[in-house]
Amino acid sequence: MMNVPATLRISFRALRVNKMRSALTMLGMIIGVGAVIAMLAVGTGAGRKIAEQISSMGSNLLMVLPGATTSGGVRMGSGTQPTLTLADADAIRKECPAVQDVAPVLSGVAQIVYGHQNWSTVVVGTTPGMLTVRDWSLVSGRPFTEQDVKSATKVCLLGKTVVDNLFGDMDPLGQMIRIKKVPFVVIGLLATKGQSPQGQDQDDSVYVPVTTAQKKLFGTSFPGMIRIMMVKAKNTDDLAAAEKQINELLRQRHHIGPKQENDFTVRNLTQMMETAQESAKVMTLLLGAIASVSLLVGGIGIMNIMLVSVTERTREIGIRMAIGAKTWDIRLQFIIEALMLSFIGGIVGICFGISGSKILSILAGWPTIISPLSILSAFGFSGLVGIFFGFYPAYKASLLDPIDALRYE
Amino acid sequence: MAIIEAQEITKIYRLGDVDVHALGGVSLTIDKGEFVAVMGPSGSGKSTFMNILGCLDKPTGGKYFLEDINVGDLDRDELAGIRNKKIGFVFQGFNLLPRTSALENVELPMLYDGIPAKERRRKAMEAIKSVGLEGRDNHHPNQLSGGQQQRVAIARALVNEAPIILADEPTGNLDTKTSGEIMEIFVKLNAESHITIILVTHETNIAAYSRRMIKFLDGRIIHDEPVIRS
Ligand SMILES: Nc1ncnc2c1ncn2[C@@H]1O[C@H](COP(=O)(O)OP(=O)(O)O)[C@@H](O)[C@H]1O
Ligand SMILES: [Mg+2]
Numbered sequence: 001m002m003n004v005p006a007t008l009r010i011s012f013r014a015l016r017v018n019k020m021r022s023a024l025t026m027l028g029m030i031i032g033v034g035a036v037i038a039m040l041a042v043g044t045g046a047g048r049k050i051a052e053q054i055s056s057m058g059s060n061l062l063m064v065l066p067g068a069t070t071s072g073g074v075r076m077g078s079g080t081q082p083t084l085t086l087a088d089a090d091a092i093r094k095e096c097p098a099v100q101d102v103a104p105v106l107s108g109v110a111q112i113v114y115g116h117q118n119w120s121t122v123v124v125g126t127t128p129g130m131l132t133v134r135d136w137s138l139v140s141g142r143p144f145t146e147q148d149v150k151s152a153t154k155v156c157l158l159g160k161t162v163v164d165n166l167f168g169d170m171d172p173l174g175q176m177i178r179i180k181k182v183p184f185v186v187i188g189l190l191a192t193k194g195q196s197p198q199g200q201d202q203d204d205s206v207y208v209p210v211t212t213a214q215k216k217l218f219g220t221s222f223p224g225m226i227r228i229m230m231v232k233a234k235n236t237d238d239l240a241a242a243e244k245q246i247n248e249l250l251r252q253r254h255h256i257g258p259k260q261e262n263d264f265t266v267r268n269l270t271q272m273m274e275t276a277q278e279s280a281k282v283m284t285l286l287l288g289a290i291a292s293v294s295l296l297v298g299g300i301g302i303m304n305i306m307l308v309s310v311t312e313r314t315r316e317i318g319i320r321m322a323i324g325a326k327t328w329d330i331r332l333q334f335i336i337e338a339l340m341l342s343f344i345g346g347i348v349g350i351c352f353g354i355s356g357s358k359i360l361s362i363l364a365g366w367p368t369i370i371s372p373l374s375i376l377s378a379f380g381f382s383g384l385v386g387i388f389f390g391f392y393p394a395y396k397a398s399l400l401d402p403i404d405a406l407r408y409e
Numbered sequence: 410m411a412i413i414e415a416q417e418i419t420k421i422y423r424l425g426d427v428d429v430h431a432l433g434g435v436s437l438t439i440d441k442g443e444f445v446a447v448m449g450p451s452g453s454g455k456s457t458f459m460n461i462l463g464c465l466d467k468p469t470g471g472k473y474f475l476e477d478i479n480v481g482d483l484d485r486d487e488l489a490g491i492r493n494k495k496i497g498f499v500f501q502g503f504n505l506l507p508r509t510s511a512l513e514n515v516e517l518p519m520l521y522d523g524i525p526a527k528e529r530r531r532k533a534m535e536a537i538k539s540v541g542l543e544g545r546d547n548h549h550p551n552q553l554s555g556g557q558q559q560r561v562a563i564a565r566a567l568v569n570e571a572p573i574i575l576a577d578e579p580t581g582n583l584d585t586k587t588s589g590e591i592m593e594i595f596v597k598l599n600a601e602s603h604i605t606i607i608l609v610t611h612e613t614n615i616a617a618y619s620r621r622m623i624k625f626l627d628g629r630i631i632h633d634e635p636v637i638r639s
Contacts, residue, residue, distance in 0.1 A: 005526070006520050006526070013508065013509075017508060316506055316507075318504075319504050319505075319506060320506075320517070320521075321465075321489065321492075322463075322465060322492060322498050322504070323492065323493060323498065323518045323521065323565065324489050324490065324492050324493020324494070324518055324521040324522065324569075325489060325521050326485075326486040326489045326490070326521065327485060327486055327489075329521055402465045402466075403460055403465045403466045406465070406500075406504065
C-alpha cells in the first residue's frame with residue numbers, strides 16, 4: 001500500500017495545478033459548511049433566547065384565562081359568570097394548597113404624562129403577588145401592598161423603559177404622573193426584565209393596584225372583573241396539583257355542572273416553554289437541513305470535478321498502473337484528493353460560518369450561538385462528503401485497464 | 410535458465426464484427442541476462458506481444474511463465490506487483506508524469522513498493538546518476554530534452570532492481586546520436602547488471618546493439634537468430 005505523506009503530496013500538487021478549478025470546487029463546500037454553521041448558530045441562538053424570555057416570565061407559572069379551550073380559548077363556557085374576577089383570584093390564593101401566590105391582571109394601553117413628556121404604554125392592574133409570581137424585584141422604592149389594593153390607592157411601579165422615556169436621568173420616585181389623566185404617585189422602580197416570549201418589551205409597562213385599575217382606568221360593567229390570572233405553584237412538582245385544584249375550585253365557584261365545559265382555561269407555562277423550545281429545536285434542525293442541502297450540492301461539485309480529473313488523467317493513471325500501482329493505491333490517491341478539497345473547503349467554511357453568524361447576529365440583533373458540536377459535525381460531515389462523493393470517481397479510476405489507460409490520448 | 414517462457418500466445422482484438430488476430434501463436438523462451446531485439450513491420454504484433462510480456466495485457470490464448478510463475482493465474486493486484494518488482498518499462502513516448510520532477514518520477518515505483526522516503530530518495534538519486542543525469546533531478550519533463558526524458562524513464566525502470574526491462578521502440582522519438590547514447594546505457598545495464606532486456610525496434614542499427622534478434626510478421630515469429638557483434 002502506498003504511503004500517506006507521499007499520497008498527500010501528490011494530491012496537493014494535483015489540486016495546485018488547477019488552482020481556479022480547485023478553488024471553485026471548494027467554494028461549494030465553503031458555502032455548504034458555512035451555511036450549516038451559521039444556520040445552526042442562528043437556530044441555537046433563537047432557542048436560547050426563547051428560553052431566556054420564558055424564564056423571565058417567572059418559574060412554575062400557570063396562566064388562568066377566561067373562556068373554554070376548545071375553540072382557541074375564545075368561546076365562553078356555560079358558567080354563571082362570564083369572566084374571571086378578583087374574588088376568584090383571592091379564592092385560589094387562599095384555598096388551593098399547591099398555590100404559592102396569585103397575580104390577577106387587568107391591563108390596557110394608556111397614555112402616561114409627566115410634565116411635558118408623554119408615553120403610551122401597557123398599564124397593568126394587579127396585586128402585590130405579581131412580584132412573587134414573576135420573580136421580579138424592584139431596584140428602588142417599595143412595592144404596593146394589600147392595603148393599597150384594598151383602598152385602591154393611586155400609586156404605581158414603573159418599568160425601566162417607561163422611566164427612560166418619561167424621566168430621562170431624573171429620579172422618578174415620589175413624582176406624580178398621570179395615567180389617563182388620573183394622577184398616580186411613583187412608589188417603586190422595577191428591575192429590567194427584557195423581552196417577553198411574544199417579543200414585547202416587558203420593561204415598557206406600569207403596574208398599579210388592580211382595584212385602582214378597575215375603578216379609574218379600565219372599568220367594565222362587571223364589578224371585580226380581571227383579564228387573566230398568573231398563578232405560581234409552590235414548586236415544579238406542585239404544578240399539576242395546582243392546576244387540578246384551580247380547576248376544581250373555579251368550576252365550583254362558577255357553578256359549572258359535571259357535564260358542562262369550563263368557562264376558563266388553565267395553561268401551564270412550563271409546558272408552553274417546552275413547546276416553544278421544541279419548536280426552536282425543530283427550527284434549528286430545519287435550518288440545518290436546508291443548509292445541508294448546499295453541503296450536498298458542494299459534494300456533488302466535488303464528485304463532478306473528480307470525474308473530470310480522472311478522465312483528464314487517464315494516462316497518468318495508466319503510467320502509475322504500469323509501474324505497479326495497485327487498486328487501492330489509485331483509489332486512495334483520488335479519495336485523498338477529494339477529501340482535501342472537502343476538508344480545506346470545510347475549514348474555510350467554518351471560518352466563514354463563524355464570522356457570518358457574528359455578522360448576522362449584529363445585523364439582525366439576534367443572538368447566535370456557535371456550539372463546538374456544530375463545528376465538529378460540520379467538519380466531520382465535510383469529511384464524509386469527501387469520502388462519499390470521492391469514492392465513485394476513485395473507484396472508476398482504479399478499474400481502468402492499464403493498457404487502455406496508457407494508450408488514452 | 411528461462412526467465413520468460415511464452416507458449417502459443419494468441420491475441421485477438423474484436424473490432425465490431427471483425428476479429429483482428431494480432432498474435433497467432435507465439436512461442437518463445439528468453440533466458441536470464443539475454444539482450445533481445447524484436448523487429449518486424451508495423452502492425453506485426455510487436456507491441457501487443459511486449460504488453461503481454463509486461464503483464465499489462467492478457468493473452469487470448471496460450472500460457473506465459475515469468476520466472477516460472479504462471480501469469481495467467483494472477484489477479485489484478487498481483488499483476489501490479491509483478492510489474493512493480495520484476496519489470497521495468499521504457500516506452501517510445503517516455504510516459505513520465507508531467508509537472509513532476511525527474512527525481513519524483515524515478516521514485517514512483519518505490520512509492521508503490523512501500524520503501525521509506527529516505528531510501529527512496531537515495532536509490533532514486535543513484536539511478537539518476539547511473540543514467541548520467543546528475544544535477545537534473547529537480548527538472549520537470551518539459552524542461553528536459555527527449556534523450557534526457559528517456560534517461561529518466563530508464564532510471565525509473567531500473568530503480569526497483571527489476572530483472573527485466575521491456576523497451577518498446579525506446580529510440581523511436583530520438584535522433585541518431587541520442588539513440589546511440591540510450592542504446593549504450595542498455596548495453597551497459599545488460600553487461601554489468603545482467604538485466605534481461607527485450608527491445609522493440611525497426612532500425613537494424615539499433616537491433617545491432619542486441620545479442621539476439623527476433624522478427625515478427627503478421628503476429629508470428631519468422632526469424633530468431635543470434636546477433637554477431639562486430
Ligand atoms: N487495442 C487494439 N484494438 C484493436 N486492434 C488492435 C489494438 N492494438 C493493436 N491492434 C491491432 O493488432 C495488430 C498488432 O498491433 P501492434 O502490436 O501494435 O503492432 P506493432 O507494435 O508491431 O506495430 C495491428 O493490426 C493492430 O491494428
Ligand atoms: Mg508498436
